[in-house]
Amino acid sequence: MSGSTLSTHVLDAALGRPAVGVEVVLSTLDGAELERGVTDDDGRLRLDAAAPLAPGAYRLRFATGPWFAAQQRTTLFPLVELAFEVAPDQPHHHLALLLSPFAYTTYRGS
Template identity: 40%
Template structure:
């Protein structure tokens, strides 16, 4: 099997997919990080393409950065200054050639993630 990476963002406060949320993927290397891709979620809270497709997949450490504040602002969540959750970084490792699915369950005051399928 060849590895690849996907995500899904659900707005648990509103009970719907988080549409239009900006996501950045970084590869981590020691103390450095390299931006690999920037995507936005579609109306299903997913990206239209794999975040890291099989032809670009490499075992290693990565970071997904979810721009939650801008999404919350656009979705009509009452504003705060500053927002409790603005930028959400999730660092993780991929150690085998497999499908890695890193979803984000989001609300204005909390989030969770896990390795999905």
């Protein structure tokens, strides 16, 4: 395979449920947008950018401020950005975001 597919999963850790409707933007580190989408009813989004991602560095930007505001909840984080590296030997990358109004954590899933 000449590249990698990408998916994400956003969970509302404060309420213990998927974060439905979070806008996510995939870009290069210099800001060139590759793809955008919104998390589904399970808090998931697949970002294939029309083709597998070449090895290199990318960024996922999660629009957490508007998402919390739509629920009439405040947050410290108007957005969360994750810079990550696509490895040449991995056919799929999955980045999860556990989100609460005043903290977040992330990890590479499967």
